[in-house]
Amino acid sequence: MVQKSVHDRRGLMLVLSSPSGAGKTTLSRRLLDSDPSLVMSVSATTRPPRPGEEDAKDYFFVSHERFGAMVAGGELLEHAEVFGNHYGTPRGPVMEALNAGRDVLFDIDWQGTQQLAESASDDLVRVFLLPPSMRELEARLKKRAQDSAETVARRMAKADGEISHWAEYDYVLINSDLDATFERLQTILEAERLRRRRRPGLSDFVRGLLREREML
Ligand SMILES: Nc1ncnc2c1ncn2[C@@H]1O[C@H](COP(=O)(O)OP(=O)(O)OP(=O)(O)O)[C@@H](O)[C@H]1O
Numbered sequence: 001m002v003q004k005s006v007h008d009r010r011g012l013m014l015v016l017s018s019p020s021g022a023g024k025t026t027l028s029r030r031l032l033d034s035d036p037s038l039v040m041s042v043s044a045t046t047r048p049p050r051p052g053e054e055d056a057k058d059y060f061f062v063s064h065e066r067f068g069a070m071v072a073g074g075e076l077l078e079h080a081e082v083f084g085n086h087y088g089t090p091r092g093p094v095m096e097a098l099n100a101g102r103d104v105l106f107d108i109d110w111q112g113t114q115q116l117a118e119s120a121s122d123d124l125v126r127v128f129l130l131p132p133s134m135r136e137l138e139a140r141l142k143k144r145a146q147d148s149a150e151t152v153a154r155r156m157a158k159a160d161g162e163i164s165h166w167a168e169y170d171y172v173l174i175n176s177d178l179d180a181t182f183e184r185l186q187t188i189l190e191a192e193r194l195r196r197r198r199r200p201g202l203s204d205f206v207r208g209l210l211r212e213r214e215m216l
């Protein structure tokens, strides 16, 4: 019997959350580079672009007015205010990818994750990243050198609040060594793809096995 292709299933939603600077963007990029069947959900935000960030690749950078219209028009799957800016997940591209059997990666905060859990719990795999220490978290934010000292301080001040939601996630990874965390993330994705409920083709395969035995 021909095994059904990996795309013969609905995709899953892999969510990464963490305090700012723990490594979501870094790990997301590595995962996307290593896995062609994974697509990134590109969020809309009212935050101004950081140096090097590209519109429609890193974020859809939109005005407050446009963001408000997206919310009012039901264009966002979830949205939240984080560090004084608005962020949200455009619904269309995510639905399209999931229906085509592609897995979607989200870099969103705990508020957005809670909203996705209400509407799509069966598809959702939630991973929370912790820094090895708060000192290291601050060092990473400073080393990234893309935010002002004031922004870094504001993000550090909000880290406890984000971390307090760690127990709402399915998996928690301490991102000390980047390679080790990356491998664990790959393992999670691989195992979640193998869940029985995500493999509709298995019933046909098992029926085929049983028919084959009857003919022996
Ligand atoms: N395991 C690691 N060891 C050392 N440095 C790391 C590790 N993971 C990420 N970094 C570095 O930490 C900095 C912050 O990482 P990154 O931008 O990926 O965080 P983030 O969680 O996406 O932050 P934000 O929520 O603000 O977008 C980057 O300079 C990145 O290179």
Ligand SMILES: Nc1nc2c(ncn2[C@@H]2O[C@H](COP(=O)(O)O)[C@@H](O)[C@H]2O)c(=O)[nH]1
Binding pocket: 017, 018, 019, 020, 024, 043, 044, 047, 078, 079, 080, 082, 083, 087, 088, 089, 107, 108, 109, 110, 111, 112, 113
């Ligand atoms: N609820 C949502 N949170 C989001 C979304 N996109 C990003 N984020 C989170 O915002 C902070 C800050 O991000 P930054 O790029 O300004 O550093 C971080 O925790 C992201 O995970 C979204 O669409 N919805």
